[in-house]
Each structure stands twice: as C-alpha cells, then as structure tokens.
Amino acid sequence: DTAGKSITCKAAVLWEFNKPLSIETIEVAPPKAGEVRIKVVANSTCHSDLHVMNGMPWDKRMQCPLILGHEGAGIVESVGAGVTDVQPGDHVIPLWNPQCRKCENCKSNRTNVCSGLDDTHYTGLMTDGTSRFTCNGTVLNHFMGCSTFSEYTVICDMAVCKINPEAPLDKVCVIGCGISTGYGAAINSAKVKEGSSCAVFGLGAVGLSAVMGCKAAGAKTIIAIDINPDKAQLAKKIGATKFLNPKDFGDTPIETVILKESGGNGVDYTFECIGNAATVKSAFYSSHKAWGVCEVVGITALTKEVSIIPLALVAGRKWQGSLFGGYRGKDDVPxxxxxxxxxxxNIDDFISQNIKLEEVNEAFDLMREGKFARSVVKY
Ligand code: APR
Ligand code: ZN
Structure with missing residues (x-):
C-alpha cells in the first residue's frame, strides 16, 4: 500500500527551456488535503507542451524545472483529506481547466473558464504554494495543474474528473485537451450552423477536432488549411471538403484565396488552431465581412500582437476565442x-503512434515539423 508514502517513479523533466526533456527518477509526495494522487496510464503530446519547451510559456510564472503533460488519463492511487468527488481506483482525466464550482466564473453560465486556473495552472504549484515533486532533492514545478508526463502525479480535486471505467485510457486521454478544445470551439463557442461554410487553420489534433465539430454541426463547406500536405488525407476523412496549402499560392495571402473560394465575402466561421499571430490575422480576414465569426483557439506567444483595421469589425464580424472548447471539465468530459x-x-484517427516515455523527445521533434497528430505515451 503506497497511500500516505512518497512514490518513486519515472518522469520527463524539462530542466531548461530549449532543451530536450530528460527522463528522471523522481519522488512524488502523497496528496495533501483536497488533493488526489494519480497513477497516470497514458498521456499524449500537445503543442502547448511544445510551446513551453520552446521557451514560450503563456504565463511568466511557468518556470523550469518542471514536468510537462496535460493530456492524460489515469487511475486514482490515493486521496487527501476532504476529497469527495473521487476515491482510489476511480478512472479519471485530469483537467487543466478545473471546475471548482465555487468561483464567480463557475457559478455563472457565461463561461467555462474556472478561476482555479489562477491558483494552479499558472503558478506551477499546488494551491498551498508548494510542489509535490522532487528529483534528487531539487523541487520540480507542476505544469497546467496536471504534469502527466510522469508515472504518478498529484492534482487538485477541482481538476480531477471521474470517467467510465470501461473507457480505454490510452484513447480518451486526448479528450483531456486536443479533442475537446477543437470540437467544442466549433460546437459550443462558434455554434456552427447547419449548411454553413467554415475554414480551419492548422490540422494538428486541435484543428482536426475543429473540422470534426464543423462536420457534426452540419457545415456544408469545410476548408482545411495546413502547410503540411500530408494532412490533407486525414482532414478529408474527418470531414473537410477542401484542403489548401498556403505554400501553393506563392505570394498570394491565404485569406485572398479563401475569399475567392467563398465567392468574395469570406466564410461563415474560421478557426485558428496553430498559435501564430500571422494566421490569426489570416483567419480574421477570411471570415465573412458582415457576419463572420473568427474563433481564436491556438495559443500564441505572449510577445506577439495582431493588428487589424477596426472598420473590419463594424459591419458585424466577430472576433472571439475559446478555452477548452467551452466545456466544463467535471460536467462535460464524462x-x-x-x-x-x-x-x-472519433479519437482513434487522431492518434498517430503509441510511444514509450523514453521516446517523447522524438515525438516532439515530429510535432515541430508539423508531422503526425498525437503521439500517446503508454506507461
Ligand atoms: N499555416 C498553416 N498551417 C500551419 C502553419 C501555417 N503558417 N504553421 C503550422 N501549421 C500547421 C502544422 O503543420 C500542424 O499540422 O499547424 C498544425 C499544428 O498542429 P500541432 O503542432 O499538432 O498542434 P496542436 O496540438 O493541434 O495545437 C494547436 O492549439 O491548444 C493550442 O497550444 C496549442 O497553439 C497550439 C494549437
Ligand atoms: Zn493541450
């Protein structure tokens, strides 16, 4: 029985930005009050992890050394005092966007973004301001309140969601971020209407899920855009009606191509699923001049800005964004x-390969090249 004791296990540690992850033996302290320790069974790679590896965290408090990973699934090993939502043995998905049910945001029906983010996600620590991870005596930070690139992790009870124990954890882990973020952006946030036209920029798991969401909502035209032509086939299988590679049009901006494709005024809904200021701008100008909705989904570096002509909004275009696809973790993930x-x-088509923790750097190299959708680490 490991409850109440420290657990020694393997984890992928980011010691410094712009360096590969290093597989280390770490100590995971038992959960304190209101915390849950999880045996992670599977975790997939997401570009948000890569942003941080590349030294572009979206909050200055996200500092090395830390344990990345936020798209995981596992089994509760033990719980701290006062935890009521889960018990040892429960199958769970960690929520990087928690649902505390107590904050102003959680009590309102206007947003899914929980203020609990401020106490864990951004700080890299548990709510009491300390970490549960050490490596040879060095304290390691948590990441996005999840840190699932570790065989064991400790997270807040507000960030643990119990799921059907029959569900294969090495598949449903992708619901922890990529699938929900893209699918929900189309279904919940943009509220894509039947018969409409859509354009999705970037065809990683997030963008492909947005394509899947547009299709499920009954969109008639779905233009899928990526600089990697290998993404065309899967995008079409999932529901894209057309694939465009911006590199095929020389100096012509992709928004000009999309305006032409859509008869001059732009498509009804556009989704930026890359995290690049230039494509955010392209997505904006590709949306219909009068009623277009441009949904910003990708995470762009804090130092980047986008400028647009204010007049471009006056006729009724909407420029908006969504976090975790508008889903509330505890309510919606199950x-x-x-x-x-x-x-x-569909999740299976988004998983390009299963890997061992030791192969995680190679998987991120493939993601850097825009190859593959998700690589799932099975512990
Ligand atoms: N134009 C078109 N496509 C591009 C461009 C570009 N300028 N730059 C990159 N891409 C494509 C890549 O080829 C790749 O297929 O965008 C895709 C991004 O996919 P992933 O790297 O797998 O990213 P994903 O995990 O889906 O995340 C996308 O959403 O949650 C955020 O932080 C995440 O910002 C990231 C975004
Ligand atoms: Zn993610």
Missing amino acids: KLVEQYMNKEL
Missing part, C-alpha cells in the same frame, strides 16, 4: 467519453 464509447466521437 459525456465526451460516453460519446467516444458510443462511436459518436
């Missing part, structure tokens, strides 16, 4: 898992 179990939600 439903998405059920949708997968009922074969209403």
Whole structure:
C-alpha cells in the first residue's frame, strides 16, 4: 500500500527551456488535503507542451524545472483529506481547466473558464504554494495543474474528473485537451450552423477536432488549411471538403484565396488552431465581412500582437476565442467519453503512434515539423 508514502517513479523533466526533456527518477509526495494522487496510464503530446519547451510559456510564472503533460488519463492511487468527488481506483482525466464550482466564473453560465486556473495552472504549484515533486532533492514545478508526463502525479480535486471505467485510457486521454478544445470551439463557442461554410487553420489534433465539430454541426463547406500536405488525407476523412496549402499560392495571402473560394465575402466561421499571430490575422480576414465569426483557439506567444483595421469589425464580424472548447471539465468530459464509447466521437484517427516515455523527445521533434497528430505515451 503506497497511500500516505512518497512514490518513486519515472518522469520527463524539462530542466531548461530549449532543451530536450530528460527522463528522471523522481519522488512524488502523497496528496495533501483536497488533493488526489494519480497513477497516470497514458498521456499524449500537445503543442502547448511544445510551446513551453520552446521557451514560450503563456504565463511568466511557468518556470523550469518542471514536468510537462496535460493530456492524460489515469487511475486514482490515493486521496487527501476532504476529497469527495473521487476515491482510489476511480478512472479519471485530469483537467487543466478545473471546475471548482465555487468561483464567480463557475457559478455563472457565461463561461467555462474556472478561476482555479489562477491558483494552479499558472503558478506551477499546488494551491498551498508548494510542489509535490522532487528529483534528487531539487523541487520540480507542476505544469497546467496536471504534469502527466510522469508515472504518478498529484492534482487538485477541482481538476480531477471521474470517467467510465470501461473507457480505454490510452484513447480518451486526448479528450483531456486536443479533442475537446477543437470540437467544442466549433460546437459550443462558434455554434456552427447547419449548411454553413467554415475554414480551419492548422490540422494538428486541435484543428482536426475543429473540422470534426464543423462536420457534426452540419457545415456544408469545410476548408482545411495546413502547410503540411500530408494532412490533407486525414482532414478529408474527418470531414473537410477542401484542403489548401498556403505554400501553393506563392505570394498570394491565404485569406485572398479563401475569399475567392467563398465567392468574395469570406466564410461563415474560421478557426485558428496553430498559435501564430500571422494566421490569426489570416483567419480574421477570411471570415465573412458582415457576419463572420473568427474563433481564436491556438495559443500564441505572449510577445506577439495582431493588428487589424477596426472598420473590419463594424459591419458585424466577430472576433472571439475559446478555452477548452467551452466545456466544463467535471460536467462535460464524462459525456465526451460516453460519446467516444458510443462511436459518436472519433479519437482513434487522431492518434498517430503509441510511444514509450523514453521516446517523447522524438515525438516532439515530429510535432515541430508539423508531422503526425498525437503521439500517446503508454506507461
Ligand atoms: N499555416 C498553416 N498551417 C500551419 C502553419 C501555417 N503558417 N504553421 C503550422 N501549421 C500547421 C502544422 O503543420 C500542424 O499540422 O499547424 C498544425 C499544428 O498542429 P500541432 O503542432 O499538432 O498542434 P496542436 O496540438 O493541434 O495545437 C494547436 O492549439 O491548444 C493550442 O497550444 C496549442 O497553439 C497550439 C494549437
Ligand atoms: Zn493541450
């Protein structure tokens, strides 16, 4: 029985920005009050991890050394005092956007973004301001309140979501971020209407899920855009009606190509799923001049800005964004898992390969090159 004791296990540690991850033996302290220790079973690679590896965290408090990973699934090993939502043995998905049910945001029906983010996600620590990870005596920071590139992790009970124990954890882990973020951006945030036209920029797991969401919402035209032509096939399988590679049009901006494709005024909904200021601008100008909705989904470096002509908004265009696809973790993630179990939600096609923790750097190199969707680490 490991409850109440420190656990020694393997984890991928980022000691410094712009360096590869290093597989280390670490100590994971037992959960304190209101915390849950999880045996992570699977975790997939996401570009948000890569942003941080590349030294572009979206909050200055996200500092090395830390344990990345936020798209995981696992089994509760032990719980701290006062935890009521889960118990040892429960199958869970960690939530980088928690649902505390107590903050102003959680009590309102206007947003899914929980203020609990401020106490864990951005700080790299548990709510009491300390870490549960050490490596040879050095304290390691948490990441996004999850740190699932570790065989064991400790997270706040507000960030643990219990799911169907029958669900394959090495598949549903992707619901922890990529699938929900893209799918929900189309379904919940943009609220894509039947018969409409859409354009999705970037075809990683997030963008492909946005394509899947547009298709599920009944969009008639779905233009999928990526600089990697290898993404065309999967995008079309998932529902894209057209693939465009910006590199095929020389100096012509991609928004000009999309305006032409859509008859001159732009498409009804656009989704930026890359995290690049230039493509945010292209997505904005590709949306319909009068009623277009441009949904910003990708995470762009804090130092980057986008400028637009204010007049471009006056006729009625909307420029908006969404976090975690507008889903509330504890309420909605179990439903998405059920949708997968009922074969209403595709996840399998988004998983390009299964890897060992030791192969994680190679998987991120492939992501740097824009190859593959998700690589799932099975512990
Ligand atoms: N134009 C078009 N496509 C591009 C461009 C560009 N200028 N630059 C990159 N891409 C494509 C890549 O080829 C790749 O297929 O965008 C895709 C991004 O996919 P991933 O790297 O797998 O990223 P993903 O994990 O899907 O995340 C996308 O959403 O949650 C955020 O932080 C995340 O900002 C990231 C974004
Ligand atoms: Zn993510």
